[in-house]
Amino acid sequence: MQTRRMDKAGFEVGVIGLGGEYLSGLTEQQTREIFDLALESGINYLDVFMSEPEVRSNIGAALRGRRGQMLIQGHLCSVWEDGQYRRTRDLEKTKASFADLLARLETDYIDVGMVHYIDSFEDLEQTYAAGVFDYARELRAQGVIRSIGLSSHNPDVALKVVQSGDIDVLMFSINAAYDLESADADIETLIGFHGLGKNDWEINPARRALYEACERSGVGITVMKPLGAGLLLDASRSPFGIALTPVQCCHYALARPGVVCVLPGCHTVDELRDVLRYTDATEKEKAYSHVFAGSQAFRMTGRCMYCNHCQPCVARIDIAMVHKLLDLAGDEGPVPETVAAHYAALKHNADDCVACGACERRCPFGVKVRANMEKARNRF
Incomplete structure (x- = not known):
C-alpha cells in the first residue's frame, strides 16, 4: 500500500482508505470480514459519519484489539434521532453523539474530528456560532481528537475554511464527472451534471483552486464519492456513457493536488477487493483519459448517491434505499423478483411519501426526491 503524508495532521495514510457508509445493514461478522481484508491489505484510514448505533458497534467490534492499526475520521454533528440519521448544529446533541461514537467504537480518542457536512456560508456561520469548532478545539486540546477536519461538497465554502487555518483535513467529493462541472455550478446541481462541457471540458476553477490551496497549506484531502456511488462504473448510468473501473476512479482522484486518500464505500469483501486492485494496477489499467475523448452523450438527470443526507423523513421512509431499489429496477420491463x-x-415505502419536500432541501446533490417517489409508486 502506497502512503501519503497529511502534513498538518501529521499522519501517514494509505492511499486507499475505507468509507463506512455502506457498512449499514451488515452483521457484525460481515463487518469484521471487511475489516480483516482492509487491515491485511494495508488500509489504515476509516471514515465514520454514520450515526446508526448498530453500525458503530459493529465497527468497534471489528477493530477490537487492533484500534491502533486504523486512523479514524469521526464526524461531529451527525446524530441518531427517532431511528434516523440527522445532521445537527445543536452543541449538546453533538456532544452526546460524539460520546456515543467513542463508546461504541471502544476507543478513547478519534484521530480526525470531522465537522460534518457544511455546504453553505449560512450553515458555516451557524456552525461557528453554535460553538462546534470551539468544541472541536477543546477536544483536540484534551487529546480526545488529534486533528480537526471538515466535510463539504462546496468548493467555495471549503476553500474559506481551509484558508482560515481552522482545519487540518478536508473531506471532499471528487470524481471525473464532478470536476467537469462549470465554474458557476452549485452543489444542488452537482449530481445532475448540468454544467458539464460549459467550461470547455476543463476542471472547474473553483475546485482546482481548492485542491491547490490544500496542497500549499498541508491540509490533506480525503475523498468521498470517488466512484460516484457506483454510477461511474455503469455505462448505462454514467454521464459519460462509458464505464470506468474502480481503479480508474481511484487514480483520477489521487491525481488531484492535495489528495491523500480515497474513501470508497464497500458493502462486501468482493467490492473491497475490486478497489484494492489499485495497489498493484499497471499504468495502463489506471489510465482514464479515454473517458474524455469522443464522448458527448451526457445524461443530465439528478442521481441519488445513497448518502442519506436527506434524512430524517417525516414518513420514516428510507429514502436512499427506495432510490437504490428504483435504480436496480430500471425503467422498463418487469422488476426483478429479488428487487x-x-x-x-x-x-x-414511496406510498407513504407526503411530498413535503424537506428531503430535497437537505439533499446536497439536487435529487428530485418527490418525483422519484412518484416514479417508485408506479414502478413497484
Missing part, C-alpha cells in the same frame, strides 16, 4: 421482494419488505 421487488426487497421493496415489499420495506416498513415504509
Whole structure:
C-alpha cells in the first residue's frame, strides 16, 4: 500500500482508505470480514459519519484489539434521532453523539474530528456560532481528537475554511464527472451534471483552486464519492456513457493536488477487493483519459448517491434505499423478483411519501426526491 503524508495532521495514510457508509445493514461478522481484508491489505484510514448505533458497534467490534492499526475520521454533528440519521448544529446533541461514537467504537480518542457536512456560508456561520469548532478545539486540546477536519461538497465554502487555518483535513467529493462541472455550478446541481462541457471540458476553477490551496497549506484531502456511488462504473448510468473501473476512479482522484486518500464505500469483501486492485494496477489499467475523448452523450438527470443526507423523513421512509431499489429496477420491463421482494419488505415505502419536500432541501446533490417517489409508486 502506497502512503501519503497529511502534513498538518501529521499522519501517514494509505492511499486507499475505507468509507463506512455502506457498512449499514451488515452483521457484525460481515463487518469484521471487511475489516480483516482492509487491515491485511494495508488500509489504515476509516471514515465514520454514520450515526446508526448498530453500525458503530459493529465497527468497534471489528477493530477490537487492533484500534491502533486504523486512523479514524469521526464526524461531529451527525446524530441518531427517532431511528434516523440527522445532521445537527445543536452543541449538546453533538456532544452526546460524539460520546456515543467513542463508546461504541471502544476507543478513547478519534484521530480526525470531522465537522460534518457544511455546504453553505449560512450553515458555516451557524456552525461557528453554535460553538462546534470551539468544541472541536477543546477536544483536540484534551487529546480526545488529534486533528480537526471538515466535510463539504462546496468548493467555495471549503476553500474559506481551509484558508482560515481552522482545519487540518478536508473531506471532499471528487470524481471525473464532478470536476467537469462549470465554474458557476452549485452543489444542488452537482449530481445532475448540468454544467458539464460549459467550461470547455476543463476542471472547474473553483475546485482546482481548492485542491491547490490544500496542497500549499498541508491540509490533506480525503475523498468521498470517488466512484460516484457506483454510477461511474455503469455505462448505462454514467454521464459519460462509458464505464470506468474502480481503479480508474481511484487514480483520477489521487491525481488531484492535495489528495491523500480515497474513501470508497464497500458493502462486501468482493467490492473491497475490486478497489484494492489499485495497489498493484499497471499504468495502463489506471489510465482514464479515454473517458474524455469522443464522448458527448451526457445524461443530465439528478442521481441519488445513497448518502442519506436527506434524512430524517417525516414518513420514516428510507429514502436512499427506495432510490437504490428504483435504480436496480430500471425503467422498463418487469422488476426483478429479488428487487421487488426487497421493496415489499420495506416498513415504509414511496406510498407513504407526503411530498413535503424537506428531503430535497437537505439533499446536497439536487435529487428530485418527490418525483422519484412518484416514479417508485408506479414502478413497484
